[in-house]
Amino acid sequence: MRRWCMIVALAGAALGADKKAPPWEKSRYLGQDLYREHCVVCHDIDKKESKKPGPSLYHLFKNEKLPLTGGKPSRDYVVVKVKFGGQLMPPFIKRMTDAEINALVDYIESK
Ligand code: HEC
Numbered sequence: 001m002r003r004w005c006m007i008v009a010l011a012g013a014a015l016g017a018d019k020k021a022p023p024w025e026k027s028r029y030l031g032q033d034l035y036r037e038h039c040v041v042c043h044d045i046d047k048k049e050s051k052k053p054g055p056s057l058y059h060l061f062k063n064e065k066l067p068l069t070g071g072k073p074s075r076d077y078v079v080v081k082v083k084f085g086g087q088l089m090p091p092f093i094k095r096m097t098d099a100e101i102n103a104l105v106d107y108i109e110s111k
Helices: 003-019 023-038 075-084 098-109
Strands: none
Touching: 023 098, 075 098
């Protein structure tokens, strides 16, 4: 009986731990969270076709050209775009740190 309780307790701990990201995976989840918080309202990232106001960022770094402006995709371009925005896109320079923008661009690059 006692041993059985131990097993249940251990399994419970393991399941609980599973829900929290281990530190080495934090950056990936941080980027995803930031994307959901700031970008997903206007940009899809999981499919090319999109009805949202901004162009889809699907495969942004894997494609030859940027979806709207047609330039070569680069981290620098995306960082500047996120910081300063565009004609319609809002700037995020006051809402994210450089480290956060970096994690966000990592996430976009992984898509
Ligand atoms: C209010 C809607 C809105 C939000 C929020 C927004 N964008 Fe945009 N984004 C746009 C629009 C519209 C454009 C195209 C016109 C422009 O540049 O203003 C654009 C353009 C871009 C481009 C350039 C595409 C190209 O072909 O050059 C990138 C990259 C981009 N957004 C990334 C992001 C990221 C990353 C976030 C989150 C931090 C974000 N956007 C948040 C509306 C938005």
